[in-house]
Amino acid sequence: MEIILKQDIKNLGEKDDIVSVKPGYGRNFLIPKGFGIMATSSAKKVLAENLKQAQFKQEKIKNDALAVAERLEGVKLSIGAKAGESGKIFGAVNTIQVAEALKKLGFEVDRRRITFESEPKFVGEYVANLNLHKEVKVQVPFEVIAE
Known part of the structure; x- marks a missing residue:
């Protein structure tokens, strides 16, 4: 069908x-x-x-998405989260926090267009996949730091 x-x-x-x-x-x-x-x-x-x-x-x-993708090249985010002594954070970093961090840098990205390769549950470095357009996808590295 x-x-x-x-x-x-x-x-x-x-x-x-x-x-x-x-x-x-x-x-x-x-x-x-x-x-x-x-x-x-x-x-x-x-x-x-x-x-x-x-x-x-x-x-x-699409051209606007490509322009945003070019500006996102080389951008690295830093997101703070409360963490225990072992490096495990309380809860998990979610797409809302990544979208807010991007907004502070001047990038307006809808949180529903952000996905993770692996759930950020520990302090460390991760990659967020941004689906800006059907044909424009960008990977933005971010680091989760303990507050």
Whole structure:
């Protein structure tokens, strides 16, 4: 069953992608929740027209994301967290803290676009993956220090 996604869905696809899913998942979850519509021939034509009109806008967004990615090269963040004597921090550093640290440096990045390769639960160095655009992804190193 083919579905046209109306919004980004993690591990499935981005908005306006045509994805193939199992019929039960499409009929019972994606369509009723408003996450997608059936990919009929008329819906595909409407999608093609909308994509054609939005292409110029997407180029501008991509260029802005590339500019931010260039400015992020060489940036290293330092995030403070309360830690025990063994170096294990209380809780974990989350994407909100990384987004706030980036905001202090002048970069406006949505916290939902940030992921980690490994959960930062100890004092040390980690890497945050920033998905600025569908085609623009940046890795920003950050260090968790004990406060």
